[in-house]
Amino acid sequence: MATAPTADAFAALLRAEGLTVVEVGRWQTHNRNHKGPWGPVHGVMIHHTVTKGTANTVKICRDGYTALPGPLCHGVIAKDGTVHLIGYGRTNHAGLGDDDVLRAVQNETPLPADNEANTDGNRYFYGFECENLGDGKDPWPQVQLEAIERVSAALCRYHRWGPRSVIGHLEWQPGKVDPRGFTMDSMRDRIADRLAEKPVEPEKPPVAKPGTKPPAKPAPVPAKPVVDLSKLVAAAKADPPKRGTPISYYGSKTVEQALVAEGLLARSLADGHFGSSTVTAYAAWQRRCGFKGADANGIPGRDSLERLGQRRGFTVTA
Incomplete structure (x- = not known):
């Protein structure tokens, strides 16, 4: 609601x-x-x-x-x-x-x-x-x-x-x-x-005048989420996923949230389960990137995943 x-x-x-x-x-x-x-x-x-x-x-x-x-x-x-x-x-x-x-x-x-x-x-x-x-x-x-x-x-x-x-x-x-x-x-x-687009960078805090309390330090910028490509591919090929596999292990939920933001996946399906609906949504993303045929099968590849990460603020490893 x-x-x-x-x-x-x-x-x-x-x-x-x-x-x-x-x-x-x-x-x-x-x-x-x-x-x-x-x-x-x-x-x-x-x-x-x-x-x-x-x-x-x-x-x-x-x-x-x-x-x-x-x-x-x-x-x-x-x-x-x-x-x-x-x-x-x-x-x-x-x-x-x-x-x-x-x-x-x-x-x-x-x-x-x-x-x-x-x-x-x-x-x-x-x-x-x-x-x-x-x-x-x-x-x-x-x-x-x-x-x-x-x-x-x-x-x-x-x-x-x-x-x-x-x-x-x-x-x-x-x-x-x-x-x-x-x-x-x-x-x-x-x-x-x-x-x-990335949020606008905040202005630098003003320099404190002598005798005044220095301004508080800005909160640290959180690190970008990391998506493990090899584990994500394994998750995409294994539906249902292996029982007990933590979502953060391969970054499935991060990718699903990115697909939601791209208008390709329903919010209700962004639950960390890289199932058939996510595969279909990812195939649509691959086609948007210009891939065709077997190269747009919904199984993440490095190029398409890195492009998604650049747009949605996550990095790709492995």
Whole structure:
């Protein structure tokens, strides 16, 4: 179960991801909670607005209209990449969608076709409306696409989700086409790359003035996990694994967590058991690395494993 952060923490984590955030009115308590619950949250949903002009777009999304009262989302992502926060809690952005899609988001597996409208999406998703006419001709500036990427990555970092937890409205509700003008697969690839980036190096502590107490030493940086290639290969070929083999012995759980972050394996399967589901996920990673045929059989090789380690912060031995 994923619990949303407080409103102030929500704004802070967006800023920490490098976004410019504008807080509109009393957005922290502007919601539709009287119409139903909000949460547990399971993902992020991206929309386009079919409007023109940032001020007009923010007003419509905040206030809504006769047929659909506001707020219509949690944040509006403008053409210039600014995120305008207009509500927090339940908002009228997702509507009814497909329960099979919700389960896929929860498990971070490939999305099925959205052919049902039987589940309340306003309860389970963060919603971001993006300023765009949605006609397939109105451009998406790179700064706006990067803001969508950063917003999504910020929430994925907080909840420890992978990129498959981010979907478009068109993947949720039958008949919807938004966001139109870029693909959600391409956006999820961008999010995966951002999540793979190393955290920003902390600033060096200031030098203490004479007669003052010196600043505390920063906490030591934890060592990278180490994955033993030979033991991992043996584990991948032996399903079920040898009874009593500790997870840390061959780093299976470290690799599975990396595959989850890449959107290739469900979180529920990252239990240290390098079984058939993990082999299938690893084969998908090998294909992503450019391997084909027998070279993409799901049994880890040094090259593909080192590439995964470079992206996900572990080293390879043996």
